[in-house]
Amino acid sequence: MSLKPPSPVTTSVPVPSAPEAAPMEVSTVSETQLEDVQKKSETCPQGHTTGSPDCIVTHYTVKEPVTRTKTTMTFGSHRLTHAQFLTIVEADRPERIVRLEDETAQCKRARIPRYIAIALGAGAIGSLGYAMVTKDSVGTYVGIGLGAGSLASLGIGLGMAKGSCREAKALAHELDLSGKDVDVVHGRERGATIQEKAVQYNQRSGTGAP
Numbered sequence: 001m002s003l004k005p006p007s008p009v010t011t012s013v014p015v016p017s018a019p020e021a022a023p024m025e026v027s028t029v030s031e032t033q034l035e036d037v038q039k040k041s042e043t044c045p046q047g048h049t050t051g052s053p054d055c056i057v058t059h060y061t062v063k064e065p066v067t068r069t070k071t072t073m074t075f076g077s078h079r080l081t082h083a084q085f086l087t088i089v090e091a092d093r094p095e096r097i098v099r100l101e102d103e104t105a106q107c108k109r110a111r112i113p114r115y116i117a118i119a120l121g122a123g124a125i126g127s128l129g130y131a132m133v134t135k136d137s138v139g140t141y142v143g144i145g146l147g148a149g150s151l152a153s154l155g156i157g158l159g160m161a162k163g164s165c166r167e168a169k170a171l172a173h174e175l176d177l178s179g180k181d182v183d184v185v186h187g188r189e190r191g192a193t194i195q196e197k198a199v200q201y202n203q204r205s206g207t208g209a210p
Contacts, residue, residue, distance in 0.1 A: 005165060006107075010178050012087045013084055018076030022076040026071060029071075033065070034066075035063070036062075037062055037064045037066070038061055041058045041060070042055050043056045068186065071184070081180065083177035083181050085198075089200070091201075091204060100172060103164045107165040
């Protein structure tokens with residue numbers, strides 16, 4: 001796992017205003033139609049298995065029924081993008097954004113002990129090298145002390161970063177709205193999730209089911 005903090009992400013977008021009584025309306029439509037689907041078959045000579053260079057691969061196209069699900073979101077008279085929809089309906093988004101900022105800051109602070117560990121480690125190597133050349137026992141003790149300090153600082157930095165960096169990256173992934181500036185969302189599971197979030201929003205706001 002990388003201990004780097006997550007890159008900045010888009011966590012909220014401008015949203016249109018709507019009357020207080022306006023419900024969040026979601027429309028999900030599924031259409032099934034025949035489409036060209038790419039297929040392939042593989043014929044292998046005796047003694048050869050799939051993937052062998054001696055196998056013959058044939059590509060062909062067949063007509064098959066394919067179901068496409070499209071979901072759109074409307075708030076009042078405004079057609080929403082997926083990013084706007086999430087910004088409006090996720091009640092805990094502001095708190096999660098604050099958590100993301102806190103965990104990212106903690107992840108960045110964890111780098112300080114690691115920098116100290118690197119400096120102490122370099123000092124330890126230098127001291128031990130000097131002690132070996134000069135037969136100076138004091139240099140040996142200094143090198144050992146610096147090495148121990150380096151390991152301790154490294155352990156502190158790893159401990160600080162392990163939880164905060166993991167949590168920050170998970171939150172960044174959940175909250176990122178990049179690429180969600182579309183007003184039509186494709187996919188049955190994503191459509192079901194949007195429907196559920198809309199129902200929850202309408203229940204909280206007292207506007208009824210979408």
